Amino acid sequence: MLAAAALDALDANDGDTLAAHLAACPECRGELDKLRAAAALLAYDAAPIEPSPDTRARLLAQLKTTPQTPRTGGAANEPASNGAPAIVPAAAAASSAQNVLPFAPTAARRGLFGARPLVAYGALAASVAVAALAVTAAVLWSQNRQLHRELTRVAQNLHETQQTLVAVRAERDLFAAPDSHTAELAGTDAAAHAHARLIYDADTGRAILVAAGLPAPPPGKAYQLWFIADGKPLPGDVFTTDAAGRAELREQIPAAGRHAQIFAVTLEPQTGASAPTGQMYLKGTT
Amino acid sequence: MSSSERAQPTSDADILRAIARGDEAALAALYDRYSAILLGLLLRILHDRPEAEDVLQEVFLQVWRRARDFDEARGRGFTWLVTLARSRAIDRLRSIDARTRAAAAAQREVREEAADATDDVLHSEQRAVVQAALARLPEEQRRALWLAYYDGLTQSEIAARLNQPLGTIKTRMRSGLIKLRELLREQMQSARLML
Numbered sequence: 001m002l003a004a005a006a007l008d009a010l011d012a013n014d015g016d017t018l019a020a021h022l023a024a025c026p027e028c029r030g031e032l033d034k035l036r037a038a039a040a041l042l043a044y045d046a047a048p049i050e051p052s053p054d055t056r057a058r059l060l061a062q063l064k065t066t067p068q069t070p071r072t073g074g075a076a077n078e079p080a081s082n083g084a085p086a087i088v089p090a091a092a093a094a095s096s097a098q099n100v101l102p103f104a105p106t107a108a109r110r111g112l113f114g115a116r117p118l119v120a121y122g123a124l125a126a127s128v129a130v131a132a133l134a135v136t137a138a139v140l141w142s143q144n145r146q147l148h149r150e151l152t153r154v155a156q157n158l159h160e161t162q163q164t165l166v167a168v169r170a171e172r173d174l175f176a177a178p179d180s181h182t183a184e185l186a187g188t189d190a191a192a193h194a195h196a197r198l199i200y201d202a203d204t205g206r207a208i209l210v211a212a213g214l215p216a217p218p219p220g221k222a223y224q225l226w227f228i229a230d231g232k233p234l235p236g237d238v239f240t241t242d243a244a245g246r247a248e249l250r251e252q253i254p255a256a257g258r259h260a261q262i263f264a265v266t267l268e269p270q271t272g273a274s275a276p277t278g279q280m281y282l283k284g285t286t
Numbered sequence: 287m288s289s290s291e292r293a294q295p296t297s298d299a300d301i302l303r304a305i306a307r308g309d310e311a312a313l314a315a316l317y318d319r320y321s322a323i324l325l326g327l328l329l330r331i332l333h334d335r336p337e338a339e340d341v342l343q344e345v346f347l348q349v350w351r352r353a354r355d356f357d358e359a360r361g362r363g364f365t366w367l368v369t370l371a372r373s374r375a376i377d378r379l380r381s382i383d384a385r386t387r388a389a390a391a392a393q394r395e396v397r398e399e400a401a402d403a404t405d406d407v408l409h410s411e412q413r414a415v416v417q418a419a420l421a422r423l424p425e426e427q428r429r430a431l432w433l434a435y436y437d438g439l440t441q442s443e444i445a446a447r448l449n450q451p452l453g454t455i456k457t458r459m460r461s462g463l464i465k466l467r468e469l470l471r472e473q474m475q476s477a478r479l480m481l
Contacts, residue, residue: 003460
């Protein structure tokens, strides 16, 4: 469950169980921190993209009117998020329980006639009212959470459908683009049964490579796509195959490579090479 | 300025401490250091440029508000920052009106334009190192991590998508993160890469 928490991939119902456990288990808190650090590494896979200067300006302008909050005890390093359950340590819950008024007044408060003094009655009534309100609030809160979960689920389903739709549209658009090209790549002796198709838009450089029949690259190596323009190979992205020997690469061809007529795939070190050094596996032309 | 006089880059923890003291220039420094990486991450999750820039602003405002929560003993500044950013992105993803999203996505084409790499040799090196490690994860672990991290799916949704039992998915996510940590153990401790 900790790995899922580190990835914010818990199911809606798990958050409370986990929070309760974490409050009592320092080893698990430490483990969760380590897993979050590992998960943070995944962020490096995304290509960095410069934001617009506007965003920076707007941000800095807002600082003066944005108050800084003092440290929230115990919840350090847990990002407060609106949708997912906040992980609140049990200590906070316990301290608020101490604010509830005691139900029975102490013996010292008994009045002259042996009955409880008015002050004590007032306190009693108040604590009952508070308790009733608390129960109502708890019920409403729980219903609200449930509705929120439902809404989240529906939104997620729709999101998945859209993702697929966007991907399919991207491929269709590539075919439909006015300056769209297709290149068929055939396997060399190194992989006689390999085959690939590259579809790209020479205008924008957007490209998709779909390959099949490639052997799995040995550890430390990956396949790399090359665009050969004027006899000079330009490096494309590296990719690897799935268990079935298939690969799909979404690529953004740099301007210099968009009118290349020859394409090749070679086996290179995992981090990619600036010039082809390894065995060629696929080659083709438009 | 000779190389011996050139100051060591300020650590993320130092910058966060300065932010916690109300130092606006420190927040700007953190923004300049990480906004491109974070925007790349947000775009991968949200697939919408204006939305991603919006969340980017939100994230740094959150950093400004809650800098005092950062506890160096519990992890790195970058981890805290990235966790916060991703959390906001997933929240945004899960709360957006689905119909609006479908209409917008149909009309917009998202282009990922690579940032100018020469400006930021350190970040491209970090990225290359991490991508190399990721390529070494077993495909099934990488897949599970991806679906969780970039598509924002919950573990049950991943199990449904991959047609696997929930327990298998939990194991894959855990093994994947642990393996990644092992593969990058050296780099994570190296001051040079500041991973």
